[in-house]
Amino acid sequence: xNITKLTSVKTICNSYLIEEDGFVVIIDPGxxxxxxxxxxxxxxxxxxxLLTHEHFDHVQDLEAVREKYGVPVIASRTCSERLxxxxxxxxxxxxxxSYYKTGVVSEEKSPRFVCREAxxxxxxxxxxxxxxxxxxxxxxxxxxxxxxxxxxDGEYCFTGDYMLSNEEPTLRLRGGNEADYRNITVPILExxxxxxxxxxGHGVSYTKGHETEAE
Amino acid sequence: MTNLEQYNxxxxxxxxxxxxxxxxxxxxxxxxxxxxxxxxLIADIESAYGIQMDMKDVLDLSTYEKxxxxxSEKYGVNFDE
Ligand SMILES: [Zn+2]
Numbered sequence: 162x163n164i165t166k167l168t169s170v171k172t173i174c175n176s177y178l179i180e181e182d183g184f185v186v187i188i189d190p191g192x193x194x195x196x197x198x199x200x201x202x203x204x205x206x207x208x209x210x211l212l213t214h215e216h217f218d219h220v221q222d223l224e225a226v227r228e229k230y231g232v233p234v235i236a237s238r239t240c241s242e243r244l245x246x247x248x249x250x251x252x253x254x255x256x257x258x259s260y261y262k263t264g265v266v267s268e269e270k271s272p273r274f275v276c277r278e279a280x281x282x283x284x285x286x287x288x289x290x291x292x293x294x295x296x297x298x299x300x301x302x303x304x305x306x307x308x309x310x311x312x313x314d315g316e317y318c319f320t321g322d323y324m325l326s327n328e329e330p331t332l333r334l335r336g337g338n339e340a341d342y343r344n345i346t347v348p349i350l351e352x353x354x355x356x357x358x359x360x361x362g363h364g365v366s367y368t369k370g371h372e373t374e375a376e
Numbered sequence: 377m378t379n380l381e382q383y384n385x386x387x388x389x390x391x392x393x394x395x396x397x398x399x400x401x402x403x404x405x406x407x408x409x410x411x412x413x414x415x416x417l418i419a420d421i422e423s424a425y426g427i428q429m430d431m432k433d434v435l436d437l438s439t440y441e442k443x444x445x446x447x448s449e450k451y452g453v454n455f456d457e
Binding site: 247248253254256257258260261266267270273333334335 | 411416419420428432
């Protein structure tokens with residue numbers, strides 16, 4: 162098994178490809194066509210798209226990727242429902258958000274977009290067995306209502322916008338909820354065992370318990 | 377709902393205010409209207425009128441009254457109906 166991290170230029174958002182025998186699972190298709198480019202250059206065959214949450218930077222290329230490869234999308238029910246509105250996938254505020262972060266007014270207006278609902282949705286927890294590997298999904302609201310943590314073989318955790326190496330999660334964007342974060346998500350994050358490889362939606366990956374050795 | 381009612385509603389719902397609180401309201405003048413509140417306000421105003429504002433106007437919309445002026449002069453929103 163190989164895990165490749167791909168980072169989009171615009172919002173520095175990480176997508177991941179998990180590869181086994183030329184077949185891949187995509188986690189968060191991201192932006193800027195980075196996922197498509199990698200899949201095509203390696204000749205991979207995608208089988209699933211998994212989403213950590215509904216925010217535009219993680220799903221801007223979702224429709225293009227699912228259209229091109231015809232693969233099912235797996236998302237929490239809440240995430241799935243919130244993909245279909247620019248106010249809940251936050252594509253409506255992309256330009257303001259980027260202005261606040263960079264102080265630069267972008268020349269072009271970003272497109273507001275919607276995505277279709279996921280083919281496979283779940284509430285609470287969900288398990289997927291894929292080519293000898295096991296994915297576990299668990300809902301973790303706070304940053305957004307549709308957030309989940311995705312564990313692979315008990316060894317890797319794809320955390321979306323939680324557990325970024327040097328940043329507290331943002332809880333104040335529309336749909337964010339500090340109480341949900343403290344009451345539901347923090348206890349789940351604390352239960353992730355030391356030694357787990359944390360693969361966040363932005364920034365570097367690291368091993369839990371060895372945060373200083375981030376690579 | 378008239379255009380003015382929609383405009384007022386965006387402020388009232390986002391910032392939990394009554395209609396009489398709106399005149400004279402300024403960006404950063406109340407705790408709710410900070411940068412995060414501003415993003416939500418603009419998103420609701422843009423959705424209400426089906427427009428996408430220029431960033432310059434987004435930043436210029438710094439009082440309740442300026443918003444009325446920008447929307448009517450630049451985006452053709454009629455508040456006199
Ligand atoms: Zn996010």
